[in-house]
Amino acid sequence: MGTGETAVAIDVGGTAMKCALVAPDGTVLHGERHSTGRERGPAAVVDAIVDVAAGLVGTARDRGLDPRAVGIVVPGVVDEANGVAVYSSNIGWRDVPFVSLIGARTGLTTALGHDVRAGAVAEARLGAGAGSDNVLFVAIGTGIAAGHVLGGRTYPGAHGAPSELGHVQVRHDGPLCGCGRYGCLEALTSAAAVARRYREAGGDGIAAAEVVARAVAGEPRAAEVWAETVEILAEGMTTALRLLDPEVVVVGGGLAEAGDALFTPLAKGMEARRAFQAMPRLVSADLGDEAGCIGAALLALDRFHAEES
């Protein structure tokens, strides 16, 4: 590795693109944000992403860094092997060949990944899962998404949609989920679901973080909603233990900021349900909202070094 080796990283979300220049050890050397601008339509979003990538390569060189590769991570269905963003309901694109578009514009090796699964790789290698070969990363935010990292690489699934813990059914007769099915973990325990369930219980329209704060403060309605949330999360996590038997479970996303109010009862709920299964190490994510960018950089440098060798 030469001095100054850097990856250009772009983490595309529904509203903002987080961008960074990242060193091989995960250090963020430079960060910037751009609006995704999805109101202008998917074609304009794609053009903007390619422009931003080219701009970041220039910025890296201006700073005396050596940009070796570009990593871009996106939500939705992603064909990592072929470098194509297959579908995102959030942004509205279909079959965007980001690897060839960005590669042609920048002349650099480019890798495409899934945002949460790339964040999982970052947490597994450099964050809360470092040192383990078998890490399940679970992001609990507006939705619930996960990535299973084995030997530092994401388990890709046979059809590009693995580790969909948010859509595991936990209540046979549960509420309708955005996926069209009923009783999914996400439909009951995401941040959005916690806020909705608090309203349905007669509470006012506050965010999930506030529900947790009120639960901790002893408000009975909030305490009941939150206790039930954590019990159902423990059920979903136990299903993940049954099928995946991970060594470490790293929990991130907005709800993880609840800290002990989440982790203490969640660990207890999993312990009560695990039966013959071994309890994994249950830890809070380390990298915060930089995980996606750092993961994008790791994917980019992995590909660069694979092509070199």
Add this chain to the structure above:
Amino acid sequence: MGTGETAVAIDVGGTAMKCALVAPDGTVLHGERHSTGRERGPAAVVDAIVDVAAGLVGTARDRGLDPRAVGIVVPGVVDEANGVAVYSSNIGWRDVPFVSLIGARTGLTTALGHDVRAGAVAEARLGAGAGSDNVLFVAIGTGIAAGHVLGGRTYPGAHGAPSELGHVQVRHDGPLCGCGRYGCLEALTSAAAVARRYREAGGDGIAAAEVVARAVAGEPRAAEVWAETVEILAEGMTTALRLLDPEVVVVGGGLAEAGDALFTPLAKGMEARRAFQAMPRLVSADLGDEAGCIGAALLALDRFHAEES
């Protein structure tokens, strides 16, 4: 590979040990069965297994074959890396170092595996899953067990208990399972559970296969129990799709002998539930009750060739 290269294979069950001499292509050259004799206690069972292994090595040589390695597969918790049978509630042993015991007695490379996961390897390489790198094998018999085979090797989990589909909770308020938890897939849809549920519905004490036969013949009570069974199985299988995204699902075990009466409604139920997930190829197991022995032989020859190279 020399001509006559053979593995000695032993598949230890609660009542019988299935034994075979197996060629590298999975051909069974010789088969025999012995009683497990668990009524004599675990120490006597272990002694008998070691004797049977040594006897099979002699039989192979008498027939002009070249026994290169011994593979033994057992139920329960298995530490494959260290060659130790950790625990079997069925047979009653704890921490039996089969690899060193059989290796010392026979002088041959020995591999230890889990019975169902070894059968999964056999189905994935040589049976109904051949040609795919991502095969989930599900055995529905007295219990429900599974193995996930990636690139021809079983996914081992971090603590030796992966792919426990039988203990995924499908009914939050379901019946008690043998594992101590409630509403597990196995507690509702194993052959034993189907027979029990038919009795609970007012039917007589018949085996699950007969419940299926009566359902096919149009007996209303049997038809209702079986239809509900297949719906719940489809739910459990869909949870496996969510987390594992397999290319092929191979279903074996006694209940798979129901054939179309199982596979047609099961595929329909999974199709109705899969949402954004791709439907895997759903197929019936090919190798029948020889899968465990053939898998034991493959594990043995894998280890032999790994040690050679």
